[in-house]
Amino acid sequence: MHYHSESLIRDLSAKAQSFRIQALKMVYNAQSGHLGGAFSVAEILTALFFHHLRLDPARPDWPERDRLLFSKGHACAMLYTAMAYRGFFPVEELMTFRQLDSRLQGHPDRVKLPGVEMCAGPLGQGVAIGVGMALALRMDQPKPSAVTAPSARASRARVYVVLGDGEINAGVVWEGAMAAAKYRLGNLTAILDYNGVQQTGAVADVMPMEPVVAKWEAFGWHVQEIDGHNMGEILNALDRADEVHARPSIIIAHTTKGKGVSFMEYDNRWHGMPPNQEQYERALAELEEGLKAWQN
Amino acid sequence: MAELILMRKAYGEALVQLGRDNPDVVVLSADVSNSDFSYMFQEAFPDRFFNVGIAEQCLIDVAVGLAYCGKIPFANSFAFLLATRALEMVRTHCCYGEANVKLMAAYGGISDSFDGPTHHAITDIAIMRSLPNMTVVVPSDTVAVVRLLPQVAAWRGAVYFRMNRNEVPVLFDHTYEPQIGKAVDVRPGKDVTLIATGLMLSRCLEAANVLVSEGIDARVVEIHTIKPLDADAVVRAARETGALVTAEEHNIIGGLGAAVTEVVSDAYPVPVKRVGIPDRFAETGPYAALLDRYGMAVTDVVRAARAAIAAKR
Numbered sequence: 001m002h003y004h005s006e007s008l009i010r011d012l013s014a015k016a017q018s019f020r021i022q023a024l025k026m027v028y029n030a031q032s033g034h035l036g037g038a039f040s041v042a043e044i045l046t047a048l049f050f051h052h053l054r055l056d057p058a059r060p061d062w063p064e065r066d067r068l069l070f071s072k073g074h075a076c077a078m079l080y081t082a083m084a085y086r087g088f089f090p091v092e093e094l095m096t097f098r099q100l101d102s103r104l105q106g107h108p109d110r111v112k113l114p115g116v117e118m119c120a121g122p123l124g125q126g127v128a129i130g131v132g133m134a135l136a137l138r139m140d141q142p143k144p145s146a147v148t149a150p151s152a153r154a155s156r157a158r159v160y161v162v163l164g165d166g167e168i169n170a171g172v173v174w175e176g177a178m179a180a181a182k183y184r185l186g187n188l189t190a191i192l193d194y195n196g197v198q199q200t201g202a203v204a205d206v207m208p209m210e211p212v213v214a215k216w217e218a219f220g221w222h223v224q225e226i227d228g229h230n231m232g233e234i235l236n237a238l239d240r241a242d243e244v245h246a247r248p249s250i251i252i253a254h255t256t257k258g259k260g261v262s263f264m265e266y267d268n269r270w271h272g273m274p275p276n277q278e279q280y281e282r283a284l285a286e287l288e289e290g291l292k293a294w295q296n
Numbered sequence: 297m298a299e300l301i302l303m304r305k306a307y308g309e310a311l312v313q314l315g316r317d318n319p320d321v322v323v324l325s326a327d328v329s330n331s332d333f334s335y336m337f338q339e340a341f342p343d344r345f346f347n348v349g350i351a352e353q354c355l356i357d358v359a360v361g362l363a364y365c366g367k368i369p370f371a372n373s374f375a376f377l378l379a380t381r382a383l384e385m386v387r388t389h390c391c392y393g394e395a396n397v398k399l400m401a402a403y404g405g406i407s408d409s410f411d412g413p414t415h416h417a418i419t420d421i422a423i424m425r426s427l428p429n430m431t432v433v434v435p436s437d438t439v440a441v442v443r444l445l446p447q448v449a450a451w452r453g454a455v456y457f458r459m460n461r462n463e464v465p466v467l468f469d470h471t472y473e474p475q476i477g478k479a480v481d482v483r484p485g486k487d488v489t490l491i492a493t494g495l496m497l498s499r500c501l502e503a504a505n506v507l508v509s510e511g512i513d514a515r516v517v518e519i520h521t522i523k524p525l526d527a528d529a530v531v532r533a534a535r536e537t538g539a540l541v542t543a544e545e546h547n548i549i550g551g552l553g554a555a556v557t558e559v560v561s562d563a564y565p566v567p568v569k570r571v572g573i574p575d576r577f578a579e580t581g582p583y584a585a586l587l588d589r590y591g592m593a594v595t596d597v598v599r600a601a602r603a604a605i606a607a608k609r
Binding site: 063067109110111117118119121122125128129130131132133134135136137139140171172175176178179183 | 322343344346348349351353354357358359360361362363364365366367369384385388389392393394
């Protein structure tokens with residue numbers, strides 16, 4: 001576990017909040033997109049892209065990079081925002097989101113946009129694709145020896161999968177979860193953005209997934225539970241997950257759908273609805289107010 | 297009578313050879329490796345073989361992840377499962393996402409005859425052929441399996457490789473040098489062209505012999521690559537013989553017959569008669585008897601050839 005300074009945590013938290021503002025502008029401009037799940041995953045993606053992942057935006061195909069599989073592809077306004085500010089492509093390009101000729105497709109396209117690791121949108125597939133990547137990366141590692149083992153482990157590429165909670169309704173998630181445990185994939189970490197709301201209602205009503213922690217434990221995974229908007233907890237949990245060997249790890253991150261905009265929070269209608277002008281202005285004002293809290 | 301060899305055994309041996317030649321080749325199974333003979337690879341390279349259990353969607357997704365990290369995954373299952381249960385994964389990641397996954401489709405057509413229509417694959421070619429970025433290859437015999445498999449490994453992008461479960465006649469010898477995307481002239485002829493894929497090639501050769509006795513000189517062309525189709529070869533056959541018969545172990549809707557018809561209707565319209573399963577499910581039974589019963593008898597090819605010739609001009 002590493003020490004994370006107060007200033008790092010404040011800086012990353014402010015970034016996440018500013019990314020909400022950016023995503024709001026993109027979805028408002030496109031009059032299309034998914035804000036609720038983008039707002040809930042802001043801190044998680046910010047922690048990954050701006051602190052935890054080993055990557056080089058100038059070399060999106062660097063073989064040694066960590067792989068981020070953004071399985072909840074509909075929330076890609078936040079993925080694109082984090083990638084742009086991390087340097088994968090120009091920030092100005094963000095406003096082409098969902099437009100003709102854009103690399104920023106309605107759902108992520110790995111062929112069009114270097115740095116995107118998988119096409120996503122049809123939900124449920126990040127875990128099983130992550131299993132394949134984790135197997136491949138493990139095959140390519142030098143065989144451990146007394147001399148090289150500790151340092152080699154420190155430099156090894158890992159796989160991170162960001163999941164939505166609605167998407168774990170899908171059976172293939174659990175097929176992948178079983179395979180990850182069978183192959184003892186210690187280099188695979190999933191983060192569940194557990195905002196409790198899916199497209200047509202509460203997860204608990206649409207398809208009750210509880211007990212979520214017990215389910216993943218029963219499938220052979222190491223499980224942590226955190227507040228998914230608390231940057232310090234996210235950073236600590238990611239570090240802890242990296243230290244788990246011989247089994248996959250999942251971080252159950254409790255979040256709020258639509259986080260940061262009072263009239264969007266907990267409301268499934270904001271899963272895939274763009275705001276009108278009045279709603280946009282109110283949302284913008286609330287998010288900017290929230291940003292001040294981190295900047296003071 | 298041609299020698300009969302079990303196609304899946306030839307496949308298992310070819311897969312092991314591929315494993316020896318290319319360390320990036322990995323093999324995945326959805327727990328039918330003793331059916332499709334990919335177990336032979338498992339015995340030779342246990343560290344490069346992954347059995348995900350009875351989970352075909354997971355099979356494809358895991359293969360996709362391996363492909364995105366530079367491996368060349370050969371994902372094995374029954375043809376109908378790859379083409380139906382796992383289809384969304386194939387479409388989204390292998391085709392749209394351009395994952396270099398090789399789909400090894402065992403038990404193509406009705407070759408798993410006794411297991412019945414649940415296990416028959418009679419729509420897979422139509423399904424796979426309609427996907428952008430997908431290549432569809434159907435070997436006709438065991439020599440074709442051995443010759444084509446290394447090309448499948450070297451081919452850039454997803455390939456659907458459809459094989460036969462059973463002992464099949466050996467049609468080709470060491471001189472056979474197929475290339476993905478190129479038709480093969482198997483028998484010269486000027487009155488009609490029988491265009492065949494898979495096991496139906498052997499039945500078309502039999503039909504051509506029957507037609508000789510009627511004074512009909514039938515050309516036989518093998519199409520092992522249904523997509524991308526060798527359109528030049530199809531148009532040449534249309535131009536030079538004026539009538540075509542297609543023959544496949546598949547629904548007459550959407551497969552080889554449709555592919556050929558699409559080409560000639562655009563480029564050089566001639567009569568085309570399609571031999572295949574007449575848009576219905578088959579049943580349980582002995583393989584040869586099922587082929588005869590469900591529209592793929594030698595006499596069906598002969599009849600189609602006569603009809604195609606009669607429809608000229």
